[in-house]
Amino acid sequence: MLLVTGVNGQLGFDIIKELRKRSIECLGISRGDLDITDKNAVCEYISKLNPECVIHCAAYTAVDKAEDEREICYKVNVDGTENIAKACKNIDSKMIYISTDYVFNGKSDTILDVDGYKDPLSVYGKTKYQGELKVQALLSKYFIVRTSWVFGINGSNFVKTMLKLGKQRESLNVVCDQIGSPTYTVDLASLLCDMAISERYGIYHATNEGFCSWAEFATEIMEKANLDCIINPIPTSEYQSKAIRPLNSKLSKKSLGKSSFSLLPKWQDALERYLIELEG
Template sequence: MILITGVNGQLGFDVVKELNRRNIECLGIDRAELDITDGNAVRNYISELKPECVIHCAAYTAVDKAEDEEEICTKVNVYGTENIARACKEIDAKMIYISTDYVFDGKGDTPFEVDGNIEPHSVYGKTKYEGELKVKEVLNKYFIVRISWVFGVNGNNFIKTMLRLGKEKESLNVVCDQIGSPTYTFDLAPILCDMAVSEKYGVYHATNEGFCSWAEFATEIMKKANLDCKINPIPAIEYPAQAERPFNSRLSKKSITDNGFVLLPSWKNALDRFLEELFRNCR
C-alpha cells in the first residue's frame, strides 16, 4: 500500500493514476481526509493504514502569497512534512518528499547538483528546504525529489494560463532571463513510483530534459496550439513579483542516471503530449 498526499494537485493526481496503472494498491488523500499540520491526526492515520511508502505531494505552493503568509507556509511545508516523516518512522515506512529548485540561490548558468549551493531567496524556497532537513533528520529511508516548472492536466499552470491569454491578446510580455526545465507530472509520476518500490534512497532532481526561458516556453506553446499571439521577451526586472524567482533553475539529473532510473523525455515532447491530452479532454 502506498499513500499519496495532495491527491487533488497536479502531481498527486498523476501519481495515483500511475500506481493504478501498475495495479499497485494505493490511497490518495487531500486536506479533507487529513490535516497534515495536526501531528496526532497524522500519526493515528498513518499508523492505522500502515503504508509501505508515503509519497508526500501536499504543499503550500503559492510562491508570492507565501511572502505574506510565512507562518501558514511554514506550518504546512515544514511541520506538516515533519509530521509525515515521524509517522513514517514509527511504522518503518519509506517517504518520498517533493521539493523544488527554489532551494538554490538561482545564480550562474550551470545545472545545480543535488549538493549544490543551498540558499533560498523566498519564503517558499526556505520552507521547502527546511522540510528537506526535517525528512533527513527523522528518516533513513527517504527520497527527496526536487522538481521545477510543473504542469499537469489536473490543475492550473503556466501552459493553461498562456493558452487562455493567447486567445484573448495579440501579444504578451514574458520573462526571458529565467532559465529552467518544464516538468510534466504525467512523466514525473512513473519515476516516483519506481522509487517507491526501490531502496535507492537519497536526493534527486527530476525534470523533463532540456532547458528554456519562460519566453521560449510560451513561444512554443503558442506555436503548438496554433495561436496567433506574439511573445515579447522581457527581463525579469520589468515584471516585478512579490517573491524572488531563480534566474537559474537548471537541475543536474546525475543522481537519476547514477542510480539506474530513467530520464524523463524532452520538455518539447512533453508539451506535445500534454496539449493532446488537454484538447482531448475538452472535446
C-alpha cells in the first residue's frame, strides 16, 4: 500500500493515476482527509494505514502569498513534513518528499548539483528546504526529489495561463532571464512510482530534459497551440512580484543516472503530449 498526500494537486493526481495503471494498491488523500499540521492525527492515521511508502506532495505552494502568510507556509511545509516523517519513522516506512528549485538562490550560471549550496531567497523556498532537513534528520529510507516549473491536467499552471491569455491578446510580456526546465507531472509521476518501489534512496533532481526561459517556454506553447500571440521577452527587473525567484534553475540530473533511474523526456515532447491531453 502506498499513500499519496496532496492528491488534489497536479502531481498527486497523476501519481495516483500512474499507481492505479500499474495495479499498485494506493490511497490518495487531501487536506479534507487529514490535516498534516496535526501531529497526533498524522501519527494515528499513518500508523493505522501502515503504508510501505508515503509520497508527500501536499505543500503550501503560493509563492508570493507565502511572503505574507509565513506562519501558515511554515506550518504546512516544515511542521507538516516533520509530522509525516516522524510517522514514517514509527512504522519504518519509506518517504518521498517533493522539493523545489527554490532551495537554491539561482545566482550562479552553473548547472546545480543535488549537494550544491542552498540559499533560498523566498519564504516558500526556505520552508521547502527546512522540510528537506527534517526528512534527512529523521529518516534513512527517504527520497528527496527537487523539481521545477510543473504542469499537469489537474489544477492551474503556466501552460494553461498562456493558452488562455494567448487566445485573448495579441502579445504578452514574459520573463526571459529566469532559466529552468518545465516538468510534466505525467512523466514525473512515473519516475516517482519507480522510486517508491525501489530502495535507491537519496536526493534527486527530476525535470523534463532541456533548459529554456519562461519566454522561450511561452513561445513554444503559442507555436504548438497554433496561437498568433507574440511573446515579448522582458527581464525579471520589469516584472514585479513579492517573492524573489531564482534566475538559474538549471538542475543537474546526474544522481538519477548514477542510481539507474530513467531521465524524463525532453520538455518540448512533454508539452506536445500535454496539449493532446488537454484537448482530450
